[in-house]
Amino acid sequence: MTKFIIRRFLSLIPTMFVIVTLSFFLIRFAPGGPFSGEKVLPEQVIQNLMKKYHMDQPMYKQYLEYLGNVLRGDFGPSFRYKESTVNELIGESFPTSIILGSVALAFALVAGLGVGVGSALKQNKWQDYTAMSFAVIGISVPMFVVGPVLQLAFAMKLHWLPVTGWITGRAGLAALVLPALTLGFPYFAYIARLSRASILEVLRSDYVRTARAKGLSERVVIWRHVLKGALLPVVSYIGPAFAGIITGSLVVEQVFVVPGIGQIFVQSALNRDYTLIMGEVIVYSLLLVAMNFLVDIVYGFLDPRIAYK
Amino acid sequence: MPSNNNQAINEFNQQVKPVSLWADAWKRLRKNRMALLGLWIVVIMAAITIAAPLLPLYDYTKLDLYHSNLPPSFRTAGEVALSTMQARMDKIQGMIDNGRKDLQPDLDKVKADYAKVQADMVTNPAEKRVYLLGTDYLGRDMLARTIYGGRISMMVGLIGTVTAVLLGILIGAIAGYTGGRLDNLLMRFVDIMYGLPYMLIVIIMMSMFRKEGASSIVILFIAIALVSWLDIARVVRGQIISLKNSEFVEAARSMGASSGRIIFRHLLPNTLGVIIIFTTLLLPSFIMSESFLSFLGLGVSAPDASWGTLVSEGVQAMELYPWRLLVPAIVMTLFLFAMNFLGDGLRDALDPQSKNRA
Numbered sequence: 274m275t276k277f278i279i280r281r282f283l284s285l286i287p288t289m290f291v292i293v294t295l296s297f298f299l300i301r302f303a304p305g306g307p308f309s310g311e312k313v314l315p316e317q318v319i320q321n322l323m324k325k326y327h328m329d330q331p332m333y334k335q336y337l338e339y340l341g342n343v344l345r346g347d348f349g350p351s352f353r354y355k356e357s358t359v360n361e362l363i364g365e366s367f368p369t370s371i372i373l374g375s376v377a378l379a380f381a382l383v384a385g386l387g388v389g390v391g392s393a394l395k396q397n398k399w400q401d402y403t404a405m406s407f408a409v410i411g412i413s414v415p416m417f418v419v420g421p422v423l424q425l426a427f428a429m430k431l432h433w434l435p436v437t438g439w440i441t442g443r444a445g446l447a448a449l450v451l452p453a454l455t456l457g458f459p460y461f462a463y464i465a466r467l468s469r470a471s472i473l474e475v476l477r478s479d480y481v482r483t484a485r486a487k488g489l490s491e492r493v494v495i496w497r498h499v500l501k502g503a504l505l506p507v508v509s510y511i512g513p514a515f516a517g518i519i520t521g522s523l524v525v526e527q528v529f530v531v532p533g534i535g536q537i538f539v540q541s542a543l544n545r546d547y548t549l550i551m552g553e554v555i556v557y558s559l560l561l562v563a564m565n566f567l568v569d570i571v572y573g574f575l576d577p578r579i580a581y582k
Numbered sequence: 583m584p585s586n587n588n589q590a591i592n593e594f595n596q597q598v599k600p601v602s603l604w605a606d607a608w609k610r611l612r613k614n615r616m617a618l619l620g621l622w623i624v625v626i627m628a629a630i631t632i633a634a635p636l637l638p639l640y641d642y643t644k645l646d647l648y649h650s651n652l653p654p655s656f657r658t659a660g661e662v663a664l665s666t667m668q669a670r671m672d673k674i675q676g677m678i679d680n681g682r683k684d685l686q687p688d689l690d691k692v693k694a695d696y697a698k699v700q701a702d703m704v705t706n707p708a709e710k711r712v713y714l715l716g717t718d719y720l721g722r723d724m725l726a727r728t729i730y731g732g733r734i735s736m737m738v739g740l741i742g743t744v745t746a747v748l749l750g751i752l753i754g755a756i757a758g759y760t761g762g763r764l765d766n767l768l769m770r771f772v773d774i775m776y777g778l779p780y781m782l783i784v785i786i787m788m789s790m791f792r793k794e795g796a797s798s799i800v801i802l803f804i805a806i807a808l809v810s811w812l813d814i815a816r817v818v819r820g821q822i823i824s825l826k827n828s829e830f831v832e833a834a835r836s837m838g839a840s841s842g843r844i845i846f847r848h849l850l851p852n853t854l855g856v857i858i859i860f861t862t863l864l865l866p867s868f869i870m871s872e873s874f875l876s877f878l879g880l881g882v883s884a885p886d887a888s889w890g891t892l893v894s895e896g897v898q899a900m901e902l903y904p905w906r907l908l909v910p911a912i913v914m915t916l917f918l919f920a921m922n923f924l925g926d927g928l929r930d931a932l933d934p935q936s937k938n939r940a
Contacts, residue, residue, distance in 0.1 A: 284773075413915050421900055524877055538782070550786065554779070
């Protein structure tokens with residue numbers, strides 16, 4: 274087991290390396306540059322700026338230098354927000370996105386599993402049909418429709434929750450509800466469908482029949498035997514769900530005006546703020562890769578059939 | 583005792599008609615009412631969008647500012663425009679009566695428009711149009727825009743899917759069939775690609791390489807297709823590995839069939855079921871991705887429109903002109919709904935033992 278964890282951990286290094294390299298060159302070879310904005314700068318100014326940001330050097334030298342800096346945890350100065358470094362910009366906005374994303378993921382997991390288990394146990398009854406139709410809606414309707422509709426219903430008409438904005442502390446909980454619901458909704462729907470299907474499958478399996486034949490109570494059968502087996506597909510879906518939540522937060526943060534990292538992502542790409550966008554890609558990828566790593570390990574603990582080779 | 587005709591004989595010595603995988607699957611699919619409904623919706627919507635140039639639709643690019651934001655109606659555009667202007671004049675008049683004297687110029691402007699449209703009613707054929715589903719902020723027909731938007735959305739979905747399927751089959755088949763080092767290398771590559779936050783890469787590509795005009799669609803296709811073949815490659819590889827040592831492959835090889843022939847003639851047809859399932863599930867996900875990019879302002883550029891652009895335009899005016907959101911959103915959701923039901927039904931029909939049904 275320890276060996277597996279170490280090996281799995283080491284395999285993260287090439288993945289991160291490819292991500293950094295690929296995005297570095299993708300960004301650098303794109304047409305335009307950080308100084309080709311609407312305002313045309315004089316030639317001399319551009320040359321000085323290029324020198325300041327070491328952009329006058331050959332590409333491979335810039336790449337190696339950047340790689341070295343990143344390994345030391347330094348993402349460099351932002352090209353657009355002159356007074357801040359990328360580390361500062363990400364440090365300010367990132368915690369917000371993390372809070373939003375983890376609340377959304379928690380909602381998707383808890384509600385999704387609950388609804389999934391519920392409708393599996395009530396298979397082909399009206400509860401099941403209602404829940405599953407609701408789940409298909411969740412999968413088919415884009416977030417940028419769900420978000421504004423929730424805003425219209427719960428904030429503008431009913432006045433239960435704030436429309437937009439982000440407040441830290443206790444009062445902020447109300448402002449967190451709608452964005453987190455919007456962000457988690459499609460993943461809630463998918464997890465509900467996934468867990469329902471896998472529970473139905475496990476219910477038909479031999480070991481559940483054995484458990485029942487032993488005379489265990491229905492509650493013990495469900496909690497001890499069925500749920501554990503049915504959890505596996507859900508656990509392996511956490512990785513993709515997390516990736517989806519990361520990208521979804523780009524939209525949700527715009528709809529609800531949340532000052533997170535997603536808000537500046539698109540803008541920094543359009544601005545060609547090389548260092549900022551690289552920093553964001555690296556932070557997002559690290560999160561994603563770490564999440565997949567964790568999921569693999571949890572999966573190993575849950576499923577003793579997996580051999581760690 | 584071998585039978586002479588084509589019909590197999592089972593252990594009870596009864597003649598049964600041999601059922602092919604496809605006939606069997608079709609039988610199962612026909613029993614699934616939701617999947618059939620999905621199939622019909624998809625077929626009808628696809629037929630409408632394909633036939634769009636032949637349909638008596640108004641030009642979806644033509645602007646008419648006197649007709650902006652008209653609600654859906656069976657009446658002619660002139661009448662609807664006059665009644666919305668009348669309502670607006672009454673509202674402004676009421677505000678002026680309550681002391682908002684500064685609104686007088688606005689009232690005069692609406693009055694002038696009213697007179698203009700009233701004069702046009704007889705002469706201008708445009709006033710005789712009927713906007714069944716209303717108009718958008720530039721007075722373009724929502725019906726035509728939604729149908730032409732569907733064209734673009736479906737095309738994005740289709741091209742993305744076809745590229746993903748072709749690339750996925752090619753790489754998956756090569757990796758699975760050759761095995762060994764090459765397989766290892768290719769699958770390592772796929773693993774690494776899986777770790778990429780692929781939507782972010784697509785966003786970077788779209789925002790940096792995109793130019794206004796037709797080329798933006800091409801970049802969109804490239805960006806989406808580039809990262810979408812991973813699942814198919816994995817599945818095809820797995821299927822081919824599990825089949826490549828089976829007897830019918832050995833038989834083909836002993837008869838001197840080339841590797842290419844074995845792959846394309848014997849192995850791939852056996853993976854077709856899985857590929858079809860993935861195709862029906864990939865298509866809606868591409869349409870979703872495109873609409874996502876459109877919402878961020880990185881999708882198809884004007885005057886072209888996709889369902890995604892229409893919906894994101896509609897969201898901005900949702901409170902005042904709800905039909906501008908509802909029309910494209912309902913149509914798009916209906917299509918995605920239908921595709922999802924069809925995909926689920928196909929999975930149940932083609933792969934009844936599937937493990938991860940969801």
